[in-house]
Amino acid sequence: MLPVLEVKGVSKKFSIRHESGYLSLRDRVTDLFKPAPSSREDFWALRDVSFDVQPGESIGIIGKNGAGKSTLLKILSKITPPTQGRIIGRGRIASLLEVGTGFHPELTGRENIFLNGSILGMKRHEITARFDAIVDFAGTERFLDTPLKHYSSGMQLRLAFAVAAFLEPEILVIDEVLAVGDAEFQKKCIGKMEDVSRSGRTILFVSHNMAAIQNLCTKSILLQRGELKAIGPSADIVTQYLTSLDSQILDTSGYIQVHPEESNKPIRAIEVLCDGRRSATAYMGCELEIRIYFKALEVLTNPVLGIIIKDLQSTPLIGVNNRHYTGNFETAPLNNGFISMKIPYLTLFEGMYHVDVHLGNEFKDIEVLQDCFQFTVEPIPFSSSGQLPLKSINRMFIKDIKWILNSSDHVE
Amino acid sequence: MQELHTFEIKPKKAFAFNFKELVDYSELLYFFAWRDIKVKYKQTVLGFLWAVLQPLLLMLIFTFFIGRAMQVSSDGMDYAVFAYSGLVLWLVFSSGVTNAANSMVTNAAIIKKIYFPRLIIPVSAVVVALFDFIMAFVIFIVILLIFATPINLSLIYWWPLALLLTIVGTIGPGCLLAALNIKYRDFRYVVPFLIQALLFLTPVIYPVSSISQVWLRYVVALNPMYAAISVFRLPLSTVAPDWTLLVISLSSGVLFFIIGLAYFRRTENYFADIA
The missing domain is CATH 3.40.50.300 (P-loop containing nucleotide triphosphate hydrolases)
Incomplete structure (x- = not known):
């Protein structure tokens, strides 16, 4: 068949x-007198x-x-x-x-x-x-x-x-x-x-x-x-x-170039920091920071950064933006700089994760980068036994669970 | 097994016209025109009356200020009849060209998302103007009866021909401007001015015989609407038409029609990229 x-x-x-978006007749007319075409x-x-x-x-x-x-x-x-x-x-x-x-x-x-x-x-x-x-x-x-x-x-x-x-x-x-x-x-x-x-x-x-x-x-x-x-x-x-998303990381140190300086898209680069050090490899329970360097074309009031962290099956695990938290940047209109998201400790288990980044203002997304980078989480035991909770029976990793043994009699 | 509809997509040739496709999509033409007519008169109190009020009010204004005050001649008709007979076609042209010129820009969202022969859009804009014509034409008959205007019924066949000339004369510049407007938004400002200027350069509200310089008559006749309006007045007029001027105007109309369609066709493929 x-x-x-x-x-x-x-x-x-x-x-x-x-130079510009729309063609206008003026451009066409002035082009006639330019030695080289635009x-x-x-x-x-x-x-x-x-x-x-x-x-x-x-x-x-x-x-x-x-x-x-x-x-x-x-x-x-x-x-x-x-x-x-x-x-x-x-x-x-x-x-x-x-x-x-x-x-x-x-x-x-x-x-x-x-x-x-x-x-x-x-x-x-x-x-x-x-x-x-x-x-x-x-x-x-x-x-x-x-x-x-x-x-x-x-x-x-x-x-x-x-x-x-x-x-x-x-x-x-x-x-x-x-x-x-x-x-x-x-x-x-x-x-x-x-x-x-x-x-x-x-x-x-x-x-x-x-x-x-x-x-x-x-x-x-x-x-x-x-x-x-x-x-x-x-x-x-x-x-x-x-x-293949892996290969987009140009530098395994956790720094990803997004758009070149002369681009009219805002996001310039993304940096991943684990416990304050630039790295594409994080470990369970570390402080994870994702920094989005950008240069908006117009003044960006009330910037909103949204981050979605997904597993390899594309199931979103963490999806947050600064307006969900106290990170309201209304007093600081930015058009050049970075916004960062800091998770005090990472609740993800070992594995590979990829990330969507949304940058915009309170009304709309200005730029969306889907699956724009990937990072790995590795297990680093911190307990004295050298063991970690098992991935197979946990959905999230809680670092600071307190365990108390009290040998005195049970009191009603 | 049923016969399969096969198609081929390849780089476009600039001047191939697919008439069969236009016929296939004629229902969409109808739906676009129907949408614009519905939307135009939704949430208006007077509704379809607006289609009639515009030529009527313009006729009254011109009758008082040009016909009475300035004593402009009117080829042997009542000036009111003369003015209305011109205006009824002129308004098809002016609103048809204006609608068509803006139509590609207003429908840009659709153009970017779905395929159909793009020509449907400016043509349906002209169809909307024709709908208004039907309403205004009914009033035209009433006016003829009120003024008891003698009609030479043996010449009435000029009316459909005049309408055809109007359609051809409107689609040509309409398509040309629609294509130019999507490329150069300057034409948004050009069109209203052009239409206004052309009203005075067309024997709508004065007869061509009132122009004393003969060479100027030839200039005026370059407007495609000159032929349409003169022909439309033939059954009412006592003055013989100037055939040379009519042929000039007719040729100009056909030329504009061909240029308009050809230019539209040539740029059509890239509308979705630049809209």
């Missing part, structure tokens, strides 16, 4: 202009990516931020053309890069179902035929004739996903849309996607959620800096990805 999708040597080049840099978001998808296969696409996952999805969705190479598809393709594309706040739920369905590529008679099922799945029948702007964000999301769930293409391209919504609804969505892949249709799925990838996709591809690094069974690729 012929592959459902043949991706052949796809590359995508962007030209980056260094500095442009070619950036290959994807380079010579090739793979085939056989009928009934679902493919997970994984990689770091900036590895080219979104560009690949945009090319597959025909939103942007490739610079080189081609893709041959056999079957109807629909893509879901966002839930609720084209939703309009002034229109009612009913009207938005038709509009969104049509934008996603459904015919009007198809939407009419599935209308009741969509409303049922979303659970919003009481508000069908209410303008969408009065919906809660959760309701909007449910409605949006419900419309998308009833798309029935042979190939479905999905970006990380499941990262939102409550746990119960996420389960419902994953369930729906499992139905789709079980019915023999193809899903191409981008996610940072390794559990979801392994659940849904038989095969995965790993992208790294625009190139196809590996393709194979999902479990293998996920492991390869997670261990």
Whole structure:
């Protein structure tokens, strides 16, 4: 049987202009008088990516931020053309890069179902035929004739996903849309996607959620800096990805360069300190400090640093930001410096952990680095017996448990 | 086994037009136009009446200040009829071009997330303007009856032709400006000024015969709307049309249409990257 999708040597080049964002006519006019054109840099978001998808296969696409996952999805969705190479598809393709594309706040739920369905590529008679099922799945029948702007964000999301769930293409391209919504609804969505892949249709799925990838996709591809690094069974690729995070540590001393000085992204470097010394290896019970050096382009008021520490299965173990604690930096508007998080003693057991960093202000994230570095925790016994609590029967390591033996008689 | 729909994605050629695809997506065109019409009149007290009020009020203003006060001639019609007949098409052009010019920018979020032939967006913006035309046209008939304007019914076939010229004359500059606007946001400021200036450079509120310099008539005729409005007035007018001027205006309209679509097509592929 012929592959459902043949991706052949796809590359995508962007030209980056260094000075400003929008082109303006003034730039164009003044360019005429400049001897040299303004500095442009070619950036290959994807380079010579090739793979085939056989009928009934679902493919997970994984990689770091900036590895080219979104560009690949945009090319597959025909939103942007490739610079080189081609893709041959056999079957109807629909893509879901966002839930609720084209939703309009002034229109009612009913009207938005038709509009969104049509934008996603459904015919009007198809939407009419599935209308009741969509409303049922979303659970919003009481508000069908209410303008969408009065919906809660959760309701909007449910409605949006419900419309998308009833798309029935042979190939479905999905970006990380499941990262939102409550746990119960996420389960419902994953369930729906499992139905789709079980019915023999193809899903191409981008996610940072390794559990979801392994659940849904038989095969995965790993992208790294625009190139196809590996393709194979999902479990293998996920492991390869997670261990490859290791190699991002340029310096095993615990200092990670993030963006160069001239970049317009804020985070410059990350430093990991264990008991005050720079090190990518921590030990159980040590004082762990994570410092984020940044240079915001505009004054950053009320900076918020969020740190998520996860194990190798991507299960978050610690997820905190300074606003959860007394670390409110409102009086010190910073635009250049570092924020650090200090954990007085580390409650993690031995093993490898990777970290997400969120830097922003109280309203939004300015930069998010997913899985941006990894550190190991090693057991260093401090008890006189040389033993440590066992990892197999503990979830967290509590260092300062006091043990008291009192030999006097028990007193009521 | 059912026949499979195959597709191919490859680097785009600049000038290949896929008409079949446009037809496939005609329902989406309808939905975009329907959305904009709904949204336009939601939460307005007068609703669809606004579509009629605008040409009516402009007609009253022009009738008093230009028709009466300045005694501008009107090709043998009542000035009010003359002004309204021009305005009813002019407003399709002005709101159609303005909507289309902004349409790609307002729909940037959708463009970045889903594929469809991009041409649907500016064209649906023009369809919204046509919806207003239908309302205003009904009032036009009422005005003709009130003023008891003699209509040469054997020439009534010029009306649909005038509408067609208006659509062609609106889509061309509309698509051109939509594509330019997404690349250079300067056009956001250019468009309102352009539309306002063109109103006075088009024989909407004065007849072309009132221009005494002949060369200036040729300049005015470069505006695609000149032909549309003149043709629309044919069944009402007692003055014979100037065919040379009409051909100039018609050619200019067709030229703009081709340039507009070609430029739009050429830049379309990269809208998602620069929007």
